[in-house]
Amino acid sequence: MGHHEAHGGDAAGVVVTTGSAGLTPEELERGRLLFAEECAFVTAAGATGGLPVLGPPEVAFAGRSNVGKSSLVNALTGRSTLARTSRTPGRTRQINFFALGERLLLVDLPGYGFARASKTDIAAWTGLVNHYLEGRPHLRRVCLLIDARRGILAPDRAVMARLGRAAVAYQIVLTKADAVPGTDLAVLGTAVSAEIVRDAAAHPEIITTSARAGTGMPVLRAQLASLALPR
Numbered sequence: 001m002g003h004h005e006a007h008g009g010d011a012a013g014v015v016v017t018t019g020s021a022g023l024t025p026e027e028l029e030r031g032r033l034l035f036a037e038e039c040a041f042v043t044a045a046g047a048t049g050g051l052p053v054l055g056p057p058e059v060a061f062a063g064r065s066n067v068g069k070s071s072l073v074n075a076l077t078g079r080s081t082l083a084r085t086s087r088t089p090g091r092t093r094q095i096n097f098f099a100l101g102e103r104l105l106l107v108d109l110p111g112y113g114f115a116r117a118s119k120t121d122i123a124a125w126t127g128l129v130n131h132y133l134e135g136r137p138h139l140r141r142v143c144l145l146i147d148a149r150r151g152i153l154a155p156d157r158a159v160m161a162r163l164g165r166a167a168v169a170y171q172i173v174l175t176k177a178d179a180v181p182g183t184d185l186a187v188l189g190t191a192v193s194a195e196i197v198r199d200a201a202a203h204p205e206i207i208t209t210s211a212r213a214g215t216g217m218p219v220l221r222a223q224l225a226s227l228a229l230p231r
Contacts, residue, residue: 014197016189016206023222031221034228037101039077044094048131052097057227058105058138062129063145064155065111068175071211072145073098073108076221093125095132104228105138113155134166140227141203142170143220148180148208151188152195164201171203172196173220178210 015022045051061069074080077100096108109132110125133142142163146152152160163170172192177185189206196202207223209216 014193014204014206016193016208017216017219023219027222027226028218031218031223031225034101034103034225035077035221037103039079039098039100039106042097042099042105044096045128045132046094046125048128051095051132051136052105054138056099056103056105056138056229057140058097058107058136059140059224059227060107060109060133060142061145062109062133062142062159062170063111063175064113064147064153067111067145067147068211069108069111069145072143072173072175072209073106075209075211075214075217076224077106093121093128095128100228102229103231104224107132107139112159113153130162133163133168139168141224142168143173143224144170145173145175146192148174148177148185148188152192160196160199160202164199167201169201169203171223172206173216174206174208176210176212177208177215178213 043050043052061073063069077098093110095110098106098108100106109129112126112129133139144156144159144163146156160170174185174188174192180188185208189208192206196206205223207216207220209220
């Protein structure tokens with residue numbers, strides 16, 4: 001079961017950031033160094049029996065289809081083709097694992113809300129993802145990606161509720177921020193903050209990112225580095 005981090009009971013307890021406020025130069029450097037280490041594809045699990053044996057702490061990336069998970073993972077690691085390593089037929093129904101310097105596993109989950117599959121197939125990979133999220137002892141955090149152009153939608157709320165019931169820590173990461181005016185981003189940040197503030201499973205910092213522009217990457221790297229095994 002994952003661990004969760006509680007925060008205050010009003011919107012003032014949630015922070016929305018794109019910059020490095022609150023992080024020391026040492027923390028930012030630890031994040032940079034971790035994500036500069038070798039990052040290698042480990043496996044693609046299409047069934048519970050295919051999940052790798054437990055190793056380093058794990059951070060999972062979840063979100064609606066086309067929210068930009070692959071782009072974010074590539075931008076974080078500075079490797080433009082990393083998330084394509086496992087692009088084989090059926091990839092959207094698999095959980096993909098990448099080892100980052102043997103200190104952290106990055107886990108790319110299938111996008112949810114994608115309907116171009118049979119009900120049987122959707123049920124199968126949804127069951128696999130739920131099994132992973134609710135029963136993976138080394139899962140330290142789920143980065144829940146939300147498209148900044150659309151905000152939180154019903155499928156996102158369903159995932160948030162499931163993570164909350166399972167006491168799995170999650171952090172909202174807004175993607176594609178470069179496509180949204182700053183004033184709209186501020187409004188979105190306020191709305192998201194108000195929605196998660198009473199959820200004990202939600203990390204109290206929302207990170208605004210753009211894989212294309214590199215926005216928010218140093219902050220996200222630093223935060224995830226705090227979950228990795230020490231050197």
